[in-house]
Amino acid sequence: MKQNRLDLVPVKLQEVDSISMGVLPNGETFLSLQGLAKFCGVAPSSIIMLAQDWAKGEAQLKTRGKQIAELIQEWTDSSEIPTSLYVEIESQYSVSDMIHAVPESIVMAITDYYAHYAQVTKSEAVRNYRRAAKLGLRKYIYDRLNYNEQDIIGESWKLFQERVLNNECPKGYFTMFDEGTTIIASLIRNNIVVDDSIMPDGSLGIHWAKYWKDQSLESKYTPRIKIIHQYPESYRQGNPPIFNGG
Template sequence: MKQFSLQLSSIKHTAPDGIEMGVMNNGTPYLGARGLAALCGVAPSVIITLVKDWQAELRFKPRGQAIERLILEQGGDPSELYVPITIEGKTYHAINDTNCMAILEYYAFDSQTPSEQAQKNYRNLAKLTLRTFIYERTGYNPSDSLPDYWKTFHERITLNELPSGYFSVFSEIANLVISSIRGGMPFDHETMPDISVGIAWSKHWTDNNLESKHGGRCKFKHIFPEDFPQKDPMAWIYPVEALGEFRLWMDNIYISEKFGKYLNNKVKKGVLTNVDILALVQAVQPVRLN
């Protein structure tokens, strides 16, 4: 026991939703006794007593024999159930993932009074483990399924920081872009609603002499991803004093009157296919309070 306690330590310890967990310096994930008790639906003292008295007594009783069998079936080592670790002066019982699943399985199905909480958590974790197994065996990475449109949006956001005191059309139409992508609109070098919004807002700005009301706008370089044909043009950025007016214009004029026309024009050019324009326009309409 002393050999393990000297060699192993926690490099990551946290307690989301009150469930103590972490990762050892050898990569082994673990739960604290209280965290495992929460999953099993039993009092913390039950798990603490189990792991502390394991070698002295409980390993050789029916409960211990059942748990040892489950550990061995999962390829684990039942000689010790936990490793003592110290985090900020407090000692925890770190129970590795194999032992945790064996103990959870016992309280879910093999104990004299099976715990519904343990059954629920065991099934959820078993599904997660199977999913991870299939992902690993097939070489599937969940991030691979992320549509390129989301990656493009994220890249364009991170590429374009603005000077203090100004906003850009692109930075302010994030909700429109996100709702549109969810509604089936592509977001790439051919479909960029920020250009449409920028042209319309610029015309509204000059037609209504908003500079006299809010202060001057200026040009600032807008950077596109490297694989875009656009070559980082200078785009208008506007004083933040005009932000409220821009948002009202977006809600009451652009989204209501112009966005549908922009999408229909893309359909005519063959850029948008299999997109329900009416549903998409409806999906991006702002929520209005009565």
């Protein structure tokens, strides 16, 4: 079964005590599959096989899977059971350029299982469960990574302002960046990190260009023109020419 893949780049990814953990742009934390195994005090193969069997729908039919499913429902406060225990996200630090990220609620559910319900409970799971439960897993991982969400959000505002100031729309035209500034501002206002890996205006531009061509709008309005969009120096994009709408 194909796993869910998110085109997201973690804003923070690091190994702490040999446990790979990170933070996504929306502030949610995660552990890698192998990091989760170490967090729970079990062999990596045990968690990897659990994840594989879960995706096949086989693990949920066994005693362990049923207990974990119930715990996931409790930790997510939902009646739904996920079809996968992880999502795939891009990572330049991984050999495969991808990491299997286990969301925080599922991390807590599986740690809860190995700390309290497994036939042989694991001391590492008990210890980490208590630490994470005391602070909340998100706060626990933030502390371990020395991650300050407000600093990152402040940087998003700075980069957003830099793009606004460096890119003035030619008179008589409009750009999808200008039209999308309210969306970008709303994302940042809701603590979503916006950097060179998340640029809604790019997607808006792609859809607008397709609509413009499909509707033959150039024959009805003035042709679009190309301009250079200036990105902040830290962005990987190289200031490519983009079309403006007229």
